[in-house]
Amino acid sequence: MMADKKEIYRSIARFFDKEINSHVYSSEINEGLEVAKQCIETAFHISDSEVGDVPDLQTLFKSQSQKKPNILTSEPSEETKSMAEALKNQGNQCMKQEKFGEAVACYSKAIELSPYNAVFYCNRAAAHSRLDHHQDAINDCLKALEIDPCYSKAYGRMGIAYSSIGNHAKAVECYRKGLELDPSNENCQQNLSIAEEKLKNSSDNTQSSGLFSGFDLNSFLSNPMMQNMARQFMNDPNAQNMMTNLLRNTFGVSDNPTTNNSPRNTEADNSNESTESSSQSHNPSGTGPSTNGQSMDEFLRLGQQLAQQLQASNPQLVNHLRQTFHTNVSGQNSNPENNTNSNDHNNTNSK
Structure with missing residues (x-):
C-alpha cells in the first residue's frame, strides 16, 4: 500500500519539477515550487533519480476528466421492474385522489428501482405541477427527454410548467416540439394557441405600458x-x-326635462344602449x-x-x-x- 502511495508522491514531485523547468512563472513562484518539491522528496525519501520514471500527473488528470460517465447501468431484473411499475400505479391512484405529495413519493421510489424509465419522471412532473413546484416539474421533464427524446407528453407537461411561471415563450417552444412528435394531440394544440395568445398580449402590454x-x-x-x-x-x-x-x-x-337618465341594469342592456346611442348621434330626429x-x-x-x-x-x-x-x-x-x-x-x- 505504501509503495502505491509513493508512486503518487513521486508523480507530484515530478509535476513540480516540470512546472519549475517550464519557465512560465516568476522567480518567486519557482522558488515556492522548489520548496514544495523538496518537502515532498524529504518527507517520503524520494531521490531525484526516482522522479523521472513515473506517469505524468497532468496527463493522468486530463485522461480521467475527459472520460464521459456511462449513464447506463445494468438492466433491472423483471422482479425489480414489476415493483417499480406497482409503485407507479400507486402514484397514479394518489393523483386521482389528489394526494399529490404521496404521488411524488411513490414515483420517486419507482425511479430508485428503475431510474431510466421516462414515464416515471413525466408522471412525477405532473405531481410537481399540481403542487405548484413548477421548476421541479421542468427538471423531471428534462430528465424524461434525456432518456427518451421523442417523448411528446414530456414536452406538453414542460410547456404547462413554463406557462405556470409566466414564461410563455418557452411554453410555446415546448408545445410546438410536442406537436412535431404527436400532431394529433388536441390538448397540446389547444395549449399552444393559448400560450401564443398570452405571449402576444404580454408583448403588446409591455409596449403600451411604456407610452408614458x-x-x-x-x-x-x-x-x-x-x-x-x-x-x-x-x-x-x-x-x-x-x-x-x-x-x-x-x-x-340639461334644461330639457325629457332627457332620459334611466340607469343601466345589465350587460345586455348596456350593449343595446351603446347601439342606440350610436344611432342617435347620427339621427337629428332623436328624442332630445x-x-x-x-x-x-x-x-x-x-x-x-x-x-x-x-x-x-x-x-x-x-x-x-x-x-x-x-x-x-x-x-x-x-x-x-x-x-x-x-x-x-x-x-x-x-x-
Whole structure:
C-alpha cells in the first residue's frame, strides 16, 4: 500500500519539477515550487533519480476528466421492474385522489428501482405541477427527454410548467416540439394557441405600458410654476364659464326635462344602449338634443386656451412637454391585441 502511495508522491514531485523547468512563472513562484518539491522528496525519501520514471500527473488528470460517465447501468431484473411499475400505479391512484405529495413519493421510489424509465419522471412532473413546484416539474421533464427524446407528453407537461411561471415563450417552444412528435394531440394544440395568445398580449402590454413611462405626473403637478399657471387660468372668468359649460354638457345636466337618465341594469342592456346611442348621434330626429358634439367643442376650446396660455407664459416648458411625449409615443404599437382570460389546460393526468 505504501509503495502505491509513493508512486503518487513521486508523480507530484515530478509535476513540480516540470512546472519549475517550464519557465512560465516568476522567480518567486519557482522558488515556492522548489520548496514544495523538496518537502515532498524529504518527507517520503524520494531521490531525484526516482522522479523521472513515473506517469505524468497532468496527463493522468486530463485522461480521467475527459472520460464521459456511462449513464447506463445494468438492466433491472423483471422482479425489480414489476415493483417499480406497482409503485407507479400507486402514484397514479394518489393523483386521482389528489394526494399529490404521496404521488411524488411513490414515483420517486419507482425511479430508485428503475431510474431510466421516462414515464416515471413525466408522471412525477405532473405531481410537481399540481403542487405548484413548477421548476421541479421542468427538471423531471428534462430528465424524461434525456432518456427518451421523442417523448411528446414530456414536452406538453414542460410547456404547462413554463406557462405556470409566466414564461410563455418557452411554453410555446415546448408545445410546438410536442406537436412535431404527436400532431394529433388536441390538448397540446389547444395549449399552444393559448400560450401564443398570452405571449402576444404580454408583448403588446409591455409596449403600451411604456407610452408614458418617461413622464413623471407627480413632478409635473407639484411644479410651483405649473400650480401658479393653473391658479391664473382658473381665475379667468372666461375659463370658468367654459369649464362650467363643459361639465354641464358632459354629465348631461340639461334644461330639457325629457332627457332620459334611466340607469343601466345589465350587460345586455348596456350593449343595446351603446347601439342606440350610436344611432342617435347620427339621427337629428332623436328624442332630445345631442350634447356630445357640444361637449367635445367646449373641451377642445378649453384645451386650446390652456395651450395658448402655456405657450405665452413659458414656451420652454411647452417645448419640453412636446419632446417628452414625442419620445415616449415614438415607435409604440397603436393597435394592441385584445386580452384573453383563457388558461392553459393543465392536463396532468398520469400515464
